[in-house]
Amino acid sequence: MLGKRVCSGWLPFLVLCLSLFIVFLHIMSVLELRQHSAAEVPQRKQYKKFDHLVFGPAAGEGLSDRLQCKGNKTLTKTYFGASSKNLKAGSNISIVTVFATYNTAVDQLTNGKSIDSVMVGNISYKKVEKSIAILNVFVNFIQETMPQSNIIILTNPSSKLPVERDRLTILPIQGDYSREMLMLQRIRSYIFLETRAAEHSKWKGQVNHYIFTDSDIAVVDDLGQIFNDHPDFHVALTFRNNKEQPLNSGFIAVRGTPEGILRAKSFLEEVLKVYTSKFMKASRMLGDQLALAWVVKSYASFDVRRFSRKQAFVDQISGASVLFLPCSIYNWTPPEGAGQFHGMPLDVKVVHFKGSRKRLMLESWNFLKSTSSSDIADMLCLILRSGRTKNFNAVLFFWWCVTVTPHIFGLVFESSFLRV
Structure with missing residues (x-):
């Protein structure tokens, strides 16, 4: 009985480690794929950036000595x-x-x-x-x-x-x-x-x-x-x-x-x-x-x-x-x-x-x-x-935080019930 409790106590930790390892491998694979793609098809490099500014609410709202x-x-x-x-x-x-x-190298051109x-x-x-x-x-x-x-x-x-x-x-x-x-x-x-x-x-x-x-x-x-x-x-x-x-x-x-x-x-x-x-x-x-x-x-x-x-x-x-x-x-x-x-x-x-x-x-x-x-x-x-x-890596990190992290913690919490 004691051995089962010890094993079930380690289970959430092992699940978390395994999940993080899988996510790490996935990110590395994506980055490696980007590198290979950039080397093989240079003209696609320009599409990897989100070339725009991101706007939100102005900071300092309600503070009398700040711009409103x-x-x-x-x-x-x-x-x-x-x-x-x-x-x-x-x-x-x-x-x-x-x-x-x-002085920089002559820029490569794609579609002008x-x-x-x-x-x-x-x-x-x-x-x-x-x-x-x-x-x-x-x-x-x-x-x-x-x-x-x-x-x-x-x-x-x-x-x-x-x-x-x-x-x-x-x-x-x-x-x-x-x-x-x-x-x-x-x-x-x-x-x-x-x-x-x-x-x-x-x-x-x-x-x-x-x-x-x-x-x-x-x-x-x-x-x-x-x-x-x-x-x-x-x-x-x-x-x-x-x-x-x-x-x-x-x-x-x-x-x-x-x-x-x-x-x-x-x-x-x-x-x-x-x-x-x-x-x-x-x-x-x-x-x-x-x-x-x-x-x-x-x-x-x-x-x-x-x-x-x-x-x-x-x-x-x-x-x-x-x-x-x-x-x-x-x-x-x-x-x-x-x-x-x-x-x-x-x-x-x-x-x-x-x-x-x-x-x-x-x-x-x-x-x-x-x-x-x-x-x-x-x-x-x-x-x-x-x-x-914003650039690709930032978007990838945001995606990981929003989609993968909750899933990982969901697995951990679910595994905790296995001990009961």
């Missing part, structure tokens, strides 16, 4: 877009980004369409075309909200960027712009401030501030108030409540006075030194953010607990007065990243389309310009409701 939406229409009275009506917005500010293109193409609205983009389109939209947003600002694109001298606008300068800087070294090169390129400091004597006292950003951001409000509301900082960084990576390098502001430029240059040189000595293994991604955090945290008097709050604060780091600005306002990421559970702050000024969100950046601009009734606040509702572009 009904579909793609805002229900909250906001001042978004007011700066675009101010023709002086962005004066004495230069937005600086680093951008590089990469690239297998690496993506459809946005009625437009099909190849990889390089999509990158240039994103760069153009980056410029569009800045000129929409800060029409008097200057835009500087730092790039490899060999790059030929088809981007021509008023108040835009393409500045070639020698360096290593390979994918593995791009983040490192970005910090090096930012130190072109040294030449600007040397030229300052020619400006006859005119101040020109700098904001360094990634090229996949949308400026949705005038950023000039940073320098007015915080008159004493030299360099500004954006922070988030993340223990390992509290600082995001996608937004760095520098006060354009001679002292501000020199202090910021010295600060960035220390970050570069730490980067090359400690974080080269992460040079392709995150190395700059890890170096920034290391420099800041290395000062014994710095209180890291302030990263868990959402208020801006100033501290003295490496001889510079550093302003820390919350990512939730100056570096906000759409729903599938930081901020998705609490919605979008009413005073958000920069939206950062990281990773797979880049397609959403194009969609957002198209939506903003689609009708005369659309405004920035409505566009932000579209962003807030958006989700990641």
Whole structure:
């Protein structure tokens, strides 16, 4: 009798293990089949992706300090877009980004369409075309909200960027712009401030501030108030409540006075030194953010607990007065990243389309310009409701969770009755 009870007690566990093993084999078989199919019939590869955005309810519903939406229409009275009506917005500010293109193999074509193409609205983009389109939209947003600002694109001298606008300068800087070294090169390129400091004597006292950003951001409000509301900082960084990576390098502001430029240059040189000595293994991604955090945290008097709050604060780091600005306002990421559970702050000024969100950046601009009734606040509702572009593996995982997992647990519960 005891032996039967022991066997019946093990039965649910064995059934569960066996079921999971069968599911694992099934998934591996499907993945292997996909690989073989892709190798044998390359033209079918383009049909394996669900190339569309997934929309749902806007996060932050009912929270008084968050954007409220009904579909793609805002229900909250906001001042978004007011700066675009101010023709002086962005004066004495230069937005600086680093951008590089990469040579890729000639795309294979199927029925006249690239297998690496993506459809946005009625437009099909190849990889390089999509990158240039994103760069153009980056410029569009800045000129929409800060029409008097200057835009500087730092790039490899060999790059030929088809981007021509008023108040835009393409500045070639020698360096290593390979994918593995791009983040490192970005910090090096930012130190072109040294030449600007040397030229300052020619400006006859005119101040020109700098904001360094990634090229996949949308400026949705005038950023000039940073320098007015915080008159004493030299360099500004954006922070988030993340223990390992509290600082995001996608937004760095520098006060354009001679002292501000020199202090910021010295600060960035220390970050570069730490980067090359400690974080080269992460040079392709995150190395700059890890170096920034290391420099800041290395000062014994710095209180890291302030990263868990959402208020801006100033501290003295490496001889510079550093302003820390919350990512939730100056570096906000759409729903599938930081901020998705609490919605979008009413005073958000920069939206950062990281990773797979880049397609959403194009969609957002198209939506903003689609009708005369659309405004920035409505566009932000579209962003807030958006989700990641789905792919085959995600769909397979969802199918497994919805259909297979309940069946497995049903077998386990059913087997439990066998002991009775």
